[in-house]
Amino acid sequence: xxxxxxxxxxxxxxxxxxxxxAQPSCGDCHDEAKAFVTxxxxxxxVVKGVVPNDVCTTCHGDGAxxxxxxxxxxxxxxxxxxSGANDxxxxxxxxxxxxxxxxxxxxxxxxxHSIHKSDPxxxxxxxxxxxxxxxxxxxxxxxxxNKPFAHRLDRGGMTCSTxxxxxxxxxxxxRSLALLGHLRTTRAGEAPCVSCHTEKRGPFVxxxxxxxxxxxxxCHETHGSSNPKQLVRATVQQVCxxxxxxxxxxxLGSQPPSFHNLSLPRYQNCTTCHxxxxxxxxxxxxxx
Amino acid sequence: METLMRxxxxxxxxxxxxxxxxxxxxxxxxxxxxxxxxxxxxVSGNENMYRTQINEDEGLLIRALTLATSDLRLDVSDLGAGxxxxxxxxxxxxxxxxxxxxxxxADAFSALPAFxxxxxxxxxxxxxxxxxxxxxxxxxxxxxxxYTWNRYEGPGTTTWHVGQDEFLLSQDLRDTDRELRxxxxxxxxxxxxxxxxxxxxxxxxxxxxxxxxxxxxxxSDPVLGRPITVSALTRDERTDVDTxxxxxxxGGQAGSRVRVTGNFVRxxxxxxxxxxxxxxxxxxxxxxxxxxxxxxxxxxSRAKNTTWRIGVRGDIAFTDKVDLTAGYRRExxxxxxxxxxxxxxxxxxxxGGADPRDFEVVLRAENALRRDEDVLDAALxxxxxxxxxxxxxxxxxxxxxxxxxxxxEIVVDGGQGGAxxxxxxxxxxxxxxxxxxxxxxxxxxxxxxxxxILRTDFLERDRYRVRASWKAPKFxxxxxxxxxxxxxxxxxxxxxxxxxxxxxxxxVLTPVEQVSLHASASRFHADSTIxxxxxxxxxxxxxxxxxxxxxxxxxxxxxxxxASFEGDLTHFENExxxxxxxxxxxxxxxxxxxxxxxxxxxxxxxxxxxxAFAVADYEASRYGVFLLLRx
Numbered sequence: 001x002x003x004x005x006x007x008x009x010x011x012x013x014x015x016x017x018x019x020x021x022a023q024p025s026c027g028d029c030h031d032e033a034k035a036f037v038t039x040x041x042x043x044x045x046v047v048k049g050v051v052p053n054d055v056c057t058t059c060h061g062d063g064a065x066x067x068x069x070x071x072x073x074x075x076x077x078x079x080x081x082x083s084g085a086n087d088x089x090x091x092x093x094x095x096x097x098x099x100x101x102x103x104x105x106x107x108x109x110x111x112x113h114s115i116h117k118s119d120p121x122x123x124x125x126x127x128x129x130x131x132x133x134x135x136x137x138x139x140x141x142x143x144x145x146n147k148p149f150a151h152r153l154d155r156g157g158m159t160c161s162t163x164x165x166x167x168x169x170x171x172x173x174x175r176s177l178a179l180l181g182h183l184r185t186t187r188a189g190e191a192p193c194v195s196c197h198t199e200k201r202g203p204f205v206x207x208x209x210x211x212x213x214x215x216x217x218x219c220h221e222t223h224g225s226s227n228p229k230q231l232v233r234a235t236v237q238q239v240c241x242x243x244x245x246x247x248x249x250x251x252l253g254s255q256p257p258s259f260h261n262l263s264l265p266r267y268q269n270c271t272t273c274h275x276x277x278x279x280x281x282x283x284x285x286x287x288x
Numbered sequence: 289m290e291t292l293m294r295x296x297x298x299x300x301x302x303x304x305x306x307x308x309x310x311x312x313x314x315x316x317x318x319x320x321x322x323x324x325x326x327x328x329x330x331v332s333g334n335e336n337m338y339r340t341q342i343n344e345d346e347g348l349l350i351r352a353l354t355l356a357t358s359d360l361r362l363d364v365s366d367l368g369a370g371x372x373x374x375x376x377x378x379x380x381x382x383x384x385x386x387x388x389x390x391x392x393x394a395d396a397f398s399a400l401p402a403f404x405x406x407x408x409x410x411x412x413x414x415x416x417x418x419x420x421x422x423x424x425x426x427x428x429x430x431x432x433x434x435y436t437w438n439r440y441e442g443p444g445t446t447t448w449h450v451g452q453d454e455f456l457l458s459q460d461l462r463d464t465d466r467e468l469r470x471x472x473x474x475x476x477x478x479x480x481x482x483x484x485x486x487x488x489x490x491x492x493x494x495x496x497x498x499x500x501x502x503x504x505x506x507x508s509d510p511v512l513g514r515p516i517t518v519s520a521l522t523r524d525e526r527t528d529v530d531t532x533x534x535x536x537x538x539g540g541q542a543g544s545r546v547r548v549t550g551n552f553v554r555x556x557x558x559x560x561x562x563x564x565x566x567x568x569x570x571x572x573x574x575x576x577x578x579x580x581x582x583x584x585x586x587x588x589s590r591a592k593n594t595t596w597r598i599g600v601r602g603d604i605a606f607t608d609k610v611d612l613t614a615g616y617r618r619e620x621x622x623x624x625x626x627x628x629x630x631x632x633x634x635x636x637x638x639x640g641g642a643d644p645r646d647f648e649v650v651l652r653a654e655n656a657l658r659r660d661e662d663v664l665d666a667a668l669x670x671x672x673x674x675x676x677x678x679x680x681x682x683x684x685x686x687x688x689x690x691x692x693x694x695x696x697e698i699v700v701d702g703g704q705g706g707a708x709x710x711x712x713x714x715x716x717x718x719x720x721x722x723x724x725x726x727x728x729x730x731x732x733x734x735x736x737x738x739x740x741i742l743r744t745d746f747l748e749r750d751r752y753r754v755r756a757s758w759k760a761p762k763f764x765x766x767x768x769x770x771x772x773x774x775x776x777x778x779x780x781x782x783x784x785x786x787x788x789x790x791x792x793x794x795x796v797l798t799p800v801e802q803v804s805l806h807a808s809a810s811r812f813h814a815d816s817t818i819x820x821x822x823x824x825x826x827x828x829x830x831x832x833x834x835x836x837x838x839x840x841x842x843x844x845x846x847x848x849x850x851a852s853f854e855g856d857l858t859h860f861e862n863e864x865x866x867x868x869x870x871x872x873x874x875x876x877x878x879x880x881x882x883x884x885x886x887x888x889x890x891x892x893x894x895x896x897x898x899x900a901f902a903v904a905d906y907e908a909s910r911y912g913v914f915l916l917l918r919x
Contacts, residue, residue, distance in 0.1 A: 038319050042358045044382040082672065104677050105722045106729070120321055121352050123363060123376065137755075139769050139792040143810040143839045146860045148341050148870055148896060157365075157372035157392050187469060187486055188533035189553035189597055196394075196414065198438050198465040198490060203529070203557050203593035205625030205653065206697060212623065212657055213689050213708070213741050226835055226862045228340075228400045233816075233833050234865030236403070242831050243743050245820040246703035248781025251743045252691065254704040261824040265405070266454075266507065272404045273449035281527065281561035281589040281627065284653060284697040287449050288523075288563075 024067055026056045032116045040125070041115065059088050059115070085109035096167040107137070112166070130159040134166075141223050150224030163192040163222070191216060204279030206286060209252045210243055211278060237262060240270045323351040323888060325914030327369055333896075333906035336399035336409075342894060343371040343397050344910050351888075351914055370395035386422040391415075396442075401903055404447065405506065407456050412442030422473075429474045436467040445499060448523070450583065451571025453505035453516040457496040457523070465490045471535075481538035490559075492527035503569070511572040512639055514579055518569035529559035547603040554596035563587045573633065576647060582634035589627035596620055609673060614666040623657040653694035660688045667716070675723040681716040689741060708741040718753075729755040743782050743818065746775035765796040783830075786816040804845045812837035814864070834864035843874075850880040868898045878916060886916035 027033040027050065036042050036051045045055045057063060059079055066076035079088040085108035090097050093109070101107045114127035122129055128136075131154050135142030141160075144150070151158055160166075161184075168182040184192045193216045194201040200216075210218050219239055220230045233239045241262070243253035260267045271277055276286040329346045331338050347369030355362040360379040367373030372394040380386035393416075399409040420434030441462040447454045469486035498521035505516055533555035541547050565585040572579050601615035629651040636647040667681030689708040698704050718731035731753040737746060750773070757767040769792045777784040794808035814835040821828055843856035858872040876890040895907045 038356045038358055040358060040361075043380070044359065046358055103671065104720070105672050105675075106677075106720060106727055121354055121363065121365070123361060123378065136767075139767060139794055139808065139810070140771055140790050143790075143792055143808070143812070143841075146839050146841070146858055146870070146872075147837070147862075148860075148868065152343075152372050152394070157374050157394050187467070187484060187535060188488065188531065188555040189535065189595070190555075196416065196438070199440060199463045199492060201490070201529075201557070203559050203591040203623055203625070205561075205589045205591045205627045205655070207591075207623060207625070207657065209657075209691060209704075210742055212621075212659065213687075213691075214745075218742065218744070226837065226864075226866055226868070228403050229398075233831075238831050238833060241820045242818050244703070245743065247819060247821050247828065249740065249743070249779045250706065250708075251745075251782075252689075252703060252706070252708060252741050253743055254698070255700045255702060255821065256823040257699050258823050258826075262822055263824070269404050272407065272447050272454055272506070275404075275408070275446055275448070281559070281591060281625075282525070282563045282587050282629065284651075284694065285699065 023053070025050065026053050026063065027051060029071060036116070039115070079110065081105065081110060082108045089113075101166060101168070130161060134160045144221075144224035147224035147226050149226070149228060149230045151222070162195075193222075200278045202279050205281045206276075206284050207279040208277060208286065213252060235268065236270050237268045240274075319354075319356055320917060320919050321352060321354040322917040323353070323914045325349060325351065325888070325912055327910055327912040329908065329910050331906060331908040334401070334904050335906065336401070337896065337904045338894070338906040338908045339397040340400055341896065342908065343395055344892075344908075345370040345395070349912065349914075351912075367393070371397070380424070383424055385424055388418075388420050390418045396440075402901060407445060407447050407454075407506075410442060410444030410459075410461075412440060412444065412461065414438070414440045428476055429472050431470070431472040433470045434467075435469075436465075438465040439463070446496070447506075448496070448521075450521075450567060451516055451518070451569065451573065451580075452511045453507050453571075455505045455518050455521065456499040456502035457521065458499045460495050461493070463490065463492040478541035479538065480540075481536070484533075484535040486533045486535070488529075488531040488533065488555075490527065490529040490531070492525075492529075494523075494525045496523040496525075497521060512579075514570060514572060516569075516571055518567060518571070520569070521565075521567045523563070523565045525561065525563040527559060527561040529557055531555050531557040545605045548600070549603075550598075550600040552596070552598045555594075557591075557593040559591045559593075561587075561589045561591070568634075572639075576633065576636070576649065578633065578636040578638055578647060580633040580636035580647070583631060584634065585629065585631045587627060587629040589625065589629075591625040592623070594622045609671040611669040611671070612666070613669065615664075617661075617663045619659075619661045621657075621659040623659075625653070625655050627651070627653045629653070651696050653696045655694045655697065656690075656692045658688075658690040660686075662686045672722070675721050676719065677722070678719040679716070682714065683716075684711065684713045686711050687741070708739070710737060710739050710741050710745065712737045720755075725759045725761070727755070727757045727759075729753075731755075740777055740779070740782070743777075744784060745777065746784070746786075747777045747779070749773065749775040762801070763798055766793075767795075768793045782819060784816075784818040787813070789813040802847045805843070807842040808839075809841075810837075810839040812839070836863040837861070852878045866898065867900055868896065870897075871895045880916075880918075884917055884919045886918065888912075888914040888916050890914070 025033070033051055033056060036055065037046050037049060041058070042051050042055050045052055053063065059077070061077040063076055066072060069075050079085070082103060082105050085103055089109040090103070096109070097103065112127060112133055113125045115125055117127070118125040119128050126133055131142070145153060153159060163184055164182055165184050186192070186195050190201065216222070219232060221232055222230070225231060227234050231239050233242070243251070244256055246253060246255055262268060266272070274286045276283065276288060280286045280288065282288050327344070327346060327349050329344060349366065349368040350364050350373070351366060353362070353364035359381060361377070363376045365374050367375060372392070375391040377389040394414045396410065396412045396414060400406065416436070416438045418434070418436040420432055422430050422432040424430055439462070444459040444461060446457050446459050448457055465488065467486055467488045469484050471482060471484035473482045474480060498518055503517050503519060505518065507516070510516065533553070535553040537549070537551040539547065539549035563586070565583055568582040570581065571583070597617065597619040599615060599617035601613065604612045606612065631649045631651070633647040633649070635644065637644045663683060663685040665681065665683035667679060670678040687710045691705040693705045712735055714733060714735040716733045718729065720727060720729035733751040735746070735749040740747065751771070753769065753771045755769045757765065759765045771790045773788045775786045790810065790812050792808060792810040795806065797805040812835065814833065816833040818831050819828055820831045838861045840859045841856070843854065845854045846852065854874070854876045856874040860870040862868050871894070873893045874890070876888065878886055878888040880886040890912045892910045893908065897905045
């Protein structure tokens with residue numbers, strides 16, 4: 001390369017850079033753009049603590065006319081509602097399309113996520129703390145939490161998305177491909193309950209038939225219960241005897257021997273003897 | 289040292305964060321949000337019930353800690369004084385790696401006065417750590433490796449029915465579950481997916497001893513004239529389970545309107561368990577018709593669970609607003625178990641006092657369960673056409689179960705094994721109308737089944753839901769949901785009938801940006817009846833479960849430039865099987881004292897009363913003072 005060619009290119013580069021520097025930054029007018037420095041959408045693009053305009057234009061489109069007009073709001077794209085989600089968010093987050101919360105006017109990306117004003121203490125740019133957010137629509141599940149026996153959702157640790165996948169992503173190893181396939185699974189494909197309650201996973205030599213043919217929810221209420229141990233009935237004997245009464249139909253559930261006198265307190269608490277209700281490796285009658 | 293160990297995951301995360309931040313040139317200060325303080329508790333009444341339901345503890349508490357840059361985020365919530373806290377660290381460097389670390393700690397406590405005669409209790413802790421690193425060097429393939437560690441440990445009490453009586457035992461439990469996994473996500477053009485191979489190990493250790501003062505058991509009545517007592521008891525149980533698993537998912541776009549996804553997952557859990565019991569005392573057994581003075585028992589067992597599932601789904605977008613989705617899934621599970629249990633009854637005699645000798649019973653058990661489930665479903669989704677949106681779907685599941693129990697499991701013939709076939713067909717229709725901030729939605733789900741497997745399985749189930757809401761921009765939001773589920777099984781000898789109804793209304797008012805008021809009211813009705821047979825006299829009776837719940841909630845949030853206030857009141861009242869009232873109050877105030885520093889104070893009160901069982905009542909107040917740092 002000849003020296004003058006190099007000088008020419010250098011001058012050109014400096015001119016372009018000077019022009020770039022002269023171009024107004026979105027952050028000059030919008031504080032939100034300054035705060036965007038910690039936003040995951042600015043990942044890898046922040047230069048010396050400044051968010052380049054390119055980051056903003058990804059979602060808001062070319063802002064040249066908006067700038068030239070002195071900030072005319074009609075000359076900039078502001079993604080809102082269903083069309084905003086379709087035309088902006090889903091262009092990159094394609095994997096969330098068509099999930100449990102399918103894209104509608106009522107529920108779309110921007111119903112739950114706030115790109116600029118998300119809850120400062122919540123990840124994934126959700127608009128509010130998760131319990132308040134989900135409870136906005138799922139008021140019934142939220143009110144179940146007011147019952148005395150419930151998972152500790154609002155006191156550290158678990159949240160709704162511990163068990164539920166709000167996007168209901170179908171490509172991954174979900175438990176159910178049926179109409180309500182929104183539950184997370186373990187990586188081995190089991191129900192979300194045994195992600196934490198690993199000791200209930202088994203396998204057991206003497207497994208409880210109700211657990212193997214049904215699910216945890218056969219006996220337990222997951223969102224909250226008025227009954228101890230989040231059981232579906234007020235007393236243990238009711239939970240047990242409702243299945244263990246093979247009166248006529250051919251169902252799974254054996255008849256307790258006649259010495260189980262349900263009028264005596266000793267036999268009203270089935271688990272006082274049958275302690276291994278989830279399954280046992282040591283006793284056919286689940287006594288230990 | 290104990291405190292250091294308790295906070296080791298926080299320290300690790302902070303060290304990683306510090307290393308990450310120091311490696312970067314930060315031209316602006318890293319935004320941080322820290323709330324740390326101390327909580328006091330004041331509990332009157334049944335503290336065990338309070339701990340079972342709430343268990344908020346006294347002590348140092350990191351209520352919140354958030355550090356965030358565009359490529360790093362650390363969140364800590366409620367770590368410190370129990371009952372539960374979590375830490376989450378996410379960091380990535382584009383083109384290099386993505387690293388996630390999660391830690392969760394939960395104290396689990398249970399001591400219910402009316403459950404298992406109040407003898408089943410535990411005071412345990414669950415620690416869960418999960419870390420995963422994904423390499424982002426290549427666009428098409430991103431390998432990852434992850435590790436999860438889950439420990440559940442602590443003391444408890446339980447019971448054991450031995451020698452015709454139940455004895456209270458002290459229990460010490462330590463279960464550890466580990467999972468190592470590796471795999472890769474891939475993306476070749478329009479085809480993407482993930483392959484994971486994992487190895488899981490579970491190690492369970494449980495030791496039990498006779499609780500102090502429990503020598504006479506629960507029942508003071510002698511058996512055939514002989515008092516039943518235990519002078520010493522020890523039990524040791526070990527369970528080892530190894531579970532390799534494989535998971536594979538793939539999805540591809542066929543043209544612009546068709547997407548096909550498939551997945552496969554298989555695991556094979558192989559468990560070995562051993563146990564040893566030593567008991568001395570004065571005991572009896574109707575099974576061998578003898579009195580005896582002790583038991584020495586050893587057991588060895590092996591159980592296997594091999595499960596695989598395969599599924600495929602197609603999504604067709606007929607137009608931008610009309611989708612058809614259809615899928616098929618098959619799941620197969622095989623459970624096999626075998627056990628060898630040798631029980632030596634020491635110094636036994638017949639009930640008549642004859643034939644004095646040690647008496648050994650050897651039990652060899654083999655059992656099996658096979659379960660196959662096929663699910664086919666299809667749904668048509670019509671996205672908004674004007675103000676309307678519709679979804680209609682159908683699904684059918686076929687469940688085949690074959691249970692072959694060992695003879696040792698059968699005490700009374702019937703209901704413990706056999707072949708079962710249950711087919712459930714479900715129709716779903718829901719729609720919504722949305723215009724000018726007003727939304728009305730309705731949903732109907734109707735299911736029918738050919739046969740039950742469990743007695744509480746429905747033959748008919750209908751679920752109705754109506755939802756209405758109105759939202760005026762930035763001022764008011766009104767919502768109402770009514771939900772009813774009816775399920776029944778009218779087969780002779782079952783007569784199952786269940787109805788659940790729930791109505792919820794809520795309102796959120798925001799008269800000015802700084803003030804938000806909210807209130808909700810909810811009613812919950814549960815009615816269930818099913819026939820059952822009394823074991824003692826074979827009389828057929830009806831098991832009835834009734835709940836009449838009423839929930840009222842209200843609160844206010846006010847924000848000033850340098851302060852904020854939040855307050856909530858909740859009242860939950862239940863009539864029916866367990867009548868109780870639960871009143872909850874929460875208040876929290878924060879004041880920004882100087883610059884980035886502030887203080888926060890909070891108060892919470894829970895009052896629980898059971899009208900039929902006052903021994904369970906408690907009233908608990910918690911007070912907390914926190915230092916805030918927000919930049």
